[in-house]
Amino acid sequence: MINLETISGLPLELDEKTFKLKFNPPLAEIIPDIRKFSDMIPVLIDRSAEPKSKVEEMYYMYRDIHLPADEAVIRKNNIRYDITVIPPVMIGKEFNKTVGHYHPIIPGSQKMSYPEIYEVLEGQALFLIQKMDQDFKQLISFYGIVASVGDKVIYPPNYGHIIVNIGKGVLVTGNWTSYGFKSLYEPIKDRHGMAYYVLTDDIKPFVMVKNEHYADHPPVRMLTVADKIRTEFGFESTKPMYTSGINNPKLLEFLNNPTKYAIELSTITS
Numbered sequence: 001m002i003n004l005e006t007i008s009g010l011p012l013e014l015d016e017k018t019f020k021l022k023f024n025p026p027l028a029e030i031i032p033d034i035r036k037f038s039d040m041i042p043v044l045i046d047r048s049a050e051p052k053s054k055v056e057e058m059y060y061m062y063r064d065i066h067l068p069a070d071e072a073v074i075r076k077n078n079i080r081y082d083i084t085v086i087p088p089v090m091i092g093k094e095f096n097k098t099v100g101h102y103h104p105i106i107p108g109s110q111k112m113s114y115p116e117i118y119e120v121l122e123g124q125a126l127f128l129i130q131k132m133d134q135d136f137k138q139l140i141s142f143y144g145i146v147a148s149v150g151d152k153v154i155y156p157p158n159y160g161h162i163i164v165n166i167g168k169g170v171l172v173t174g175n176w177t178s179y180g181f182k183s184l185y186e187p188i189k190d191r192h193g194m195a196y197y198v199l200t201d202d203i204k205p206f207v208m209v210k211n212e213h214y215a216d217h218p219p220v221r222m223l224t225v226a227d228k229i230r231t232e233f234g235f236e237s238t239k240p241m242y243t244s245g246i247n248n249p250k251l252l253e254f255l256n257n258p259t260k261y262a263i264e265l266s267t268i269t270s
């Protein structure tokens, strides 16, 4: 079992064999949504490839995790804390990943969609984020961020995103999000994934390969986990994001009201 309590701020463990979370008291058990291999086929570089060891369950999404004592703060602030568990399964040469989505535009927000903030709880992640024009026809920009345990990554408004498990072990991420919006999966599914695929390589830790279902491929910009996330959004690298958010929900105000934080959010990708 991997103990996630110190890093997540919640009494959680992860079973390394089943990749399921164990919820210790006073947490109530949550049944995960499971992403099956058949759900992922449309977004793979090689849609005839099969996962090594023929597993059917590719990753697990646990939504709305919180301590009973924190429920009032969470509901009042219209936020939700989720955990995603992505096992280390290769699909041909491609690393396991989430299928990816965009978020909907927030009514009255000057065409901004909901942002999101992630934290790595275990393993090694490559976050890919990309922006297209309003009609999802032209790719405007594409970023990658390699992140390790404790690193926090913000998806700015209007960026689609996926998480790739580029490590040898399981990848576990936590995220704060606005409560209750519906993600848009079609723009990524229709183009068979993000604008680049992430594959294994004999020399480098990974390589990025263009997805030819996009007409344009602006160069990949690799960003480091920005200090600005800590300084401008107030999160400390040494503290679990869950705990920081509960102790000071104002830190998460940008999730529901990004217009107020438009300048700070625009600096993330600059």
Ligand SMILES: [Fe+2]
Binding pocket: 101, 102, 103, 116, 161, 183
């Ligand atoms: Fe998202």
